Amino acid sequence: MILVTGATGKVGRAAVDQLHEAGVAVRALVRRPEAADLPPGVEVVRGDLADPSSLDAALDGVHAVFLVWPTLVADAAAPTVVRQLAERGRHVVYLSAIGADEQAGAVLGSHGYLERLIDETGVGRTFVRAGGFAGNDLGWAASIRTEGVVREYYDDWRRSVIHERDIAAVGVRALLEGLTGAIFEVTGPESLTVPQRARIIADALGAPVRFEQMSREEMLAQMATWMPIDEVNTALAGLDEMTARPEPVLSTVADVTGAPARTYREWVADHLADFR
Numbered sequence: 001m002i003l004v005t006g007a008t009g010k011v012g013r014a015a016v017d018q019l020h021e022a023g024v025a026v027r028a029l030v031r032r033p034e035a036a037d038l039p040p041g042v043e044v045v046r047g048d049l050a051d052p053s054s055l056d057a058a059l060d061g062v063h064a065v066f067l068v069w070p071t072l073v074a075d076a077a078a079p080t081v082v083r084q085l086a087e088r089g090r091h092v093v094y095l096s097a098i099g100a101d102e103q104a105g106a107v108l109g110s111h112g113y114l115e116r117l118i119d120e121t122g123v124g125r126t127f128v129r130a131g132g133f134a135g136n137d138l139g140w141a142a143s144i145r146t147e148g149v150v151r152e153y154y155d156d157w158r159r160s161v162i163h164e165r166d167i168a169a170v171g172v173r174a175l176l177e178g179l180t181g182a183i184f185e186v187t188g189p190e191s192l193t194v195p196q197r198a199r200i201i202a203d204a205l206g207a208p209v210r211f212e213q214m215s216r217e218e219m220l221a222q223m224a225t226w227m228p229i230d231e232v233n234t235a236l237a238g239l240d241e242m243t244a245r246p247e248p249v250l251s252t253v254a255d256v257t258g259a260p261a262r263t264y265r266e267w268v269a270d271h272l273a274d275f276r
């Protein structure tokens with residue numbers, strides 16, 4: 001039995017699908033089972049990673065865990081939760097981020113913290129350190145649909161954004177083949193700026209998509225919608241540092257899964273309905 005957390009999110013949902021398709025018994029940890037909308041045959045159990053006492057039922061009989069962590073918001077509970085996972089599972093695959101070992105900024109600091117906690121338990125573990133998710137660009141969907149506009153602050157940051165299914169595929173391969181001890185840094189197959197990605201979306205839609213640069217104040221306000229307010233300035237300083245250099249393009253997805261990493265164009269095609 002493999003437990004997948006964050007099972008309603010981008011990577012977690014893809015991991016559930018892939019494990020289920022591989023014929024493995026999968027249990028999904030979710031906060032709201034009634035809204036989970038997961039495939040029939042997947043066991044859905046209620047639990048909250050910020051509340052260790054809510055996890056007993058979810059962990060019963062679990063052999064391995066695909067761990068998607070609610071970065072920053074549940075960090076206070078992390079020492080207890082990680083211990084609980086390591087007591088029950090033989091293998092923890094943790095979805096981390098490239099740069100977790102550098103700990104520049106709050107988000108990477110949180111991933112570094114989780115990696116250290118997992119290592120301290122001595123459990124078999126695999127870290128899948130992802131670069132930027134293509135899925136972050138769903139944040140543009142509303143403004144593309146209503147105004148034909150993409151707004152971003154870091155316009156010329158070259159990112160090799162990765163399809164959520166490729167991140168999941170590397171973690172799933174690690175679980176199925178027992179690749180403990182590994183650290184896989186994963187990215188998409190091409191390095192693209194924001195205006196380049198906006199053009200690819202426009203091509204796929206067959207409609208114009210304009211790029212507009214956001215102010216720093218707008219960027220701060222946007223980040224404050226998904227992270228604790230006192231973390232925003234540190235996180236933005238970390239982002240300033242990260243954006244000064246392009247993300248690398250790594251071959252890990254192909255090396256581990258045997259299939260080439262999906263292109264940004266393929267990701268857009270898979271999500272076209274969101275942008276239309």
Ligand SMILES: NC(=O)c1ccc[n+]([C@@H]2O[C@H](COP(=O)([O-])OP(=O)(O)OC[C@H]3O[C@@H](n4cnc5c(N)ncnc54)[C@H](OP(=O)(O)O)[C@@H]3O)[C@@H](O)[C@H]2O)c1
Nearest residue numbers: 006007008009010031048049050069070071097130132133
């Ligand atoms: N975005 C990137 O570019 C990037 C890059 C590298 C690493 N990462 C890391 O990848 C992970 C996932 O990020 P994401 O953007 O993919 O997130 P996401 O798609 O929004 O998914 C987040 C998931 O976590 C669940 N969740 C939130 N709080 C929870 C809690 N207290 N207890 C249990 N489940 C909870 C959500 O469930 P509900 O349905 O209940 O809300 C949802 O299923 C994060 O750790 C992030 O730091 C992201």
